Amino acid sequence: MSVIKLVTKNFRNLNDATIDFHSQLNFFVGDNGSGKSSLLEALFFLGHGKSFRTSKLDALACHETTNFVVSVRDGNNRQLGLSRDISTGSTTIKIDGEFQNRLSVLAKNIAIQIVTPESFKLFFGGPRERRRFVDLGMFHVKHSFAQQWKNFNRVLKQRNACIRLNHHSSASNAMLSYWTEQFCQMSAEVASVREEYSLTLINELDGWLTLLLPSLKSRVTVQYLRGWPQKRELEEVLFSNQEREAKYGYSLYGAHKFDVKFLLDKQPLETQLSRGQQKLFLLALTFTQAKLIARVERVKPILLIDDIGAELDINSRKALSKALEILDCQVVITAISNDVLTPFFERFNDGICNNVCSENEKTITTIENYKVFHVKHGEISAMSPNDSDLKTETAIE
Numbered sequence: 238m239s240v241i242k243l244v245t246k247n248f249r250n251l252n253d254a255t256i257d258f259h260s261q262l263n264f265f266v267g268d269n270g271s272g273k274s275s276l277l278e279a280l281f282f283l284g285h286g287k288s289f290r291t292s293k294l295d296a297l298a299c300h301e302t303t304n305f306v307v308s309v310r311d312g313n314n315r316q317l318g319l320s321r322d323i324s325t326g327s328t329t330i331k332i333d334g335e336f337q338n339r340l341s342v343l344a345k346n347i348a349i350q351i352v353t354p355e356s357f358k359l360f361f362g363g364p365r366e367r368r369r370f371v372d373l374g375m376f377h378v379k380h381s382f383a384q385q386w387k388n389f390n391r392v393l394k395q396r397n398a399c400i401r402l403n404h405h406s407s408a409s410n411a412m413l414s415y416w417t418e419q420f421c422q423m424s425a426e427v428a429s430v431r432e433e434y435s436l437t438l439i440n441e442l443d444g445w446l447t448l449l450l451p452s453l454k455s456r457v458t459v460q461y462l463r464g465w466p467q468k469r470e471l472e473e474v475l476f477s478n479q480e481r482e483a484k485y486g487y488s489l490y491g492a493h494k495f496d497v498k499f500l501l502d503k504q505p506l507e508t509q510l511s512r513g514q515q516k517l518f519l520l521a522l523t524f525t526q527a528k529l530i531a532r533v534e535r536v537k538p539i540l541l542i543d544d545i546g547a548e549l550d551i552n553s554r555k556a557l558s559k560a561l562e563i564l565d566c567q568v569v570i571t572a573i574s575n576d577v578l579t580p581f582f583e584r585f586n587d588g589i590c591n592n593v594c595s596e597n598e599k600t601i602t603t604i605e606n607y608k609v610f611h612v613k614h615g616e617i618s619a620m621s622p623n624d625s626d627l628k629t630e631t632a633i634e
């Protein structure tokens with residue numbers, strides 16, 4: 238799906254906003270503190286039921302208000318809405334007017350990926366973000382994964398509870414062995430589908446890297462770490478770590494501990510690439526995942542890129558605008574000035590496709606295929622082509 242209209246009420250500094258999006262490319266331009274990231278946060282919130290900036294939902298409500306609402310209408314005329322009442326701490330989810338009681342239903346309808354100036358630090362900073370990234374793709378690309386992962390987590394919880402039972406009666410030992418057996422079986426199943434997905438991801442990545450990081454001389458490879466040592470059975474690893482697990486009180490190995498490491502010339506990518514290059518790599522990986530999600534045709538991915546100018550020089554931005562042209566999904570981009578966006582305006586105004594476009598994609602990327610909005614003190618307005626602020630002539634739908 239693509240977002241046609243977004244309505245917010247009391248959300249951060251946006252207050253009451255109504256935005257009619259372009260189905261492809263949307264640029265939001267404004268000064269520091271104007272509300273650009275807040276806008277992306279509102280969209281992200283609808284796709285994930287949480288923020289990418291804070292774990293405190295109540296921080297999303299505009300100061301001195303006690304509830305906030307975010308809702309969207311999509312290309313199929315479906316309505317998704319979320320509201321939060323701070324005084325009662327309750328969140329209400331509605332899809333097409335019907336109440337839903339699980340935030341996870343939202344994720345089934347909308348696949349939102351985000352790249353912020355901090356993303357690459359998080360991504361290369363530890364396994365947590367890499368796990369989150371891969372599992373988002375798994376969730377949308379492998380339909381059985383959501384249920385599989387839910388079952389796995391249920392078993393993990395049971396096993397952890399058994400580990401924390403520190404009296405060693407024969408009954409508690411039997412219970413632990415029961416859950417350990419289940420846990421090992423499910424870990425192996427989850428690890429195998431994840432590995433398969435990670436390899437697909439890396440195979441598809443090459444094309445995007447050629448476009449975004451043409452200077453790379455070697456091929457990026459992926460090292461998939463399944464969550465327990467290679468060449469050893471999980472059951473045996475857990476058995477030899479019984480005491481450590483009892484001390485920590487949770488499962489130290491298993492499918493929840495997986496990681497994907499990216500290597501260049503057998504070295505960790507982050508030690509080989511500059512900051513800007515790391516960001517381009519992450520964009521390439523995100524584009525790859527978006528394409529994989531789009532291919533499944535259950536949901537259309539929506540890509541959010543916050544502060545596109547950060548870390549990227551003019552050539553990188555030109556390469557990115559070329560990549561965006563090929564990527565057939567809705568993109569929402571923020572920037573602090575129009576100057577940063579010049580390569581995008583030029584490319585998308587002339588409608589010229591490079592030779593990697595298929596005929597089909599060529600029809601999508603013709604002129605007038607983006608919208609530009611100005612953000613000022615939380616107020617958002619669409620800019621018209623005659624706006625003097627917009628230095629390059631832009632086309633509005």
Ligand SMILES: Nc1ncnc2c1ncn2[C@@H]1O[C@H](COP(=O)(O)OP(=O)(O)OP(=O)(O)O)[C@@H](O)[C@H]1O
Nearest residue numbers: 249250268269270271272273274275296298299300
């Ligand atoms: N709950 C809230 N209620 C009202 N205003 C808020 C709330 N939370 C944050 N703000 C303010 O909203 C403003 C917009 O923040 P936001 O991060 O969206 O800006 P931005 O346009 O992305 O800026 P930058 O270019 O610096 O990234 C900030 O001034 C911030 O202090």
Ligand SMILES: [Mg+2]
Nearest residue numbers: 273274543544
């Ligand atoms: Mg911001």
